[in-house]
Amino acid sequence: MTVTDIVDELRWRGLIALSTDEDALRKAFADGPVTFYCGFDPTAPSLHLGNLVQILTMRRIQQAGNLPLGLVGGATGLIGDPKPTAERVLNDPEVVAGWVDRLRGQISRFLDFEGEYAARMVNNLDWTSGMSAISLLRDVGKYFRVNNMIAKEAVARRLNSDAGISYTEFSYQILQGMDYLELNRRYGCTLQTGGSDQWGNLTAGTDLIRKAEGKSVHALATPLIVKADGTKFGKTESGTVWLDPELTTPYAFYQFWLNADDRDVSNFLRIFSFRTREEIEELERETAERPAARLAQRALAEELTTLVHGAEQYERAVAASKALFGQGDLADLEPATLAAALAEVPKATVAELLPIVDLLVEAGLAPSRSAARRTIKEGGAYLNNAKVTDEEATPADSDLLHGRWLVLRRGKRNLAAVELKSN
């Protein structure tokens, strides 16, 4: 990839929803390495798939020969970016500090800290914690016009809502604007990227730099990812897909991509994959011809699971998926293979063999015993891949795989393991 085509590349991938002067940005890229930044606020112990779009966009821009600054919002995380619907609950400073450390580690994995275009991690608490209220109001506040501030969509929506907005959250754009100014002064940063919902905050920074420094800098916003079925991207039935393997297992992460809707998979490839345009177009063509083969889903699942969790975890996820969804008899699996596969799915430990109804509840596959019975009645419950027909059934010792495991399934793809622990 040459230095000059990164804007075209991002466009083709559908990663540019909004930008400041695009021609000027092209020229900046052409003229040499651009120092750019993208910020992540610590609002949870881990980043999620939505954040991954931003991280990977940074990675692309770095690979095109530019210098990334990964910003973790140690300060902005204490204030809270205004959500459209309601005021945020403030988190304790110690909690936020802990999350800052975790996010820094997560982001770092996707950037290159060596060589000519080495990345750097920064924390906006570094330049705000020592700042006085007077300095904030005199040195920075003078550059912000309230008329403009209340016109920003995030603020305007809240002003027009019953929830209203606190002065705390109203001030958020000032802090984010200051970040850009500070990074411009310290490192010559001239581009900020972010999600399109951040557009107001991105322009707060470009406006501030224009006024304070007399310089024109750039901002680039990626679009909100929309799925064909209208549901929010990055969520499954069990909730948000996190990048932290403790919060979302690599197996679940792999399954998320494997289960992508045919209609979405092309967009996902463009947004998330680092394959070349030719490779992606080939995959799109093959998927259109033979959707049943799900080549694109497999390719996506492989690439992203490997990128986020490593090759070893990817292999495990594949092996587990094959074992659990395979046609073969589960009893034929090697104990090690079975144990590894079952480690990827929810597990319940029991001291004795309970009726299937209870096991379904214990394993989290049914919310209540009534629901579990219903599932059996409907023919949706499986024990070791065999349909359960008797509501009152209790597994026998002979059903135990390798003397201690049972594999329960509800519907086509909800699996759980039950381990018998006899004392």
Next chain:
RNA sequence: GGCUGGUUGCCCGAGUGGCCAAAGGGAGCAGACUGUAAAUCUGUCGCGCAAGCUACGCAGGUUCGAACCCUGCACCAGCCA
């Protein structure tokens, strides 16, 4: 602070004394069809094997009987100050 209207199951929403575990829609779940996809169709959708229990903002009351009537409280919205 005052007045008015409202608060029903995951969400929306009907229900104004027994026929209400509560219409209808959406979401969810399962089945059929498939490809661990989508669409479609079918079933299901408080807890309980059942008897029954718990539920219509909260607490009391009236009544043989209350989601429905009365009282108080809380919260939400609109209008007025």
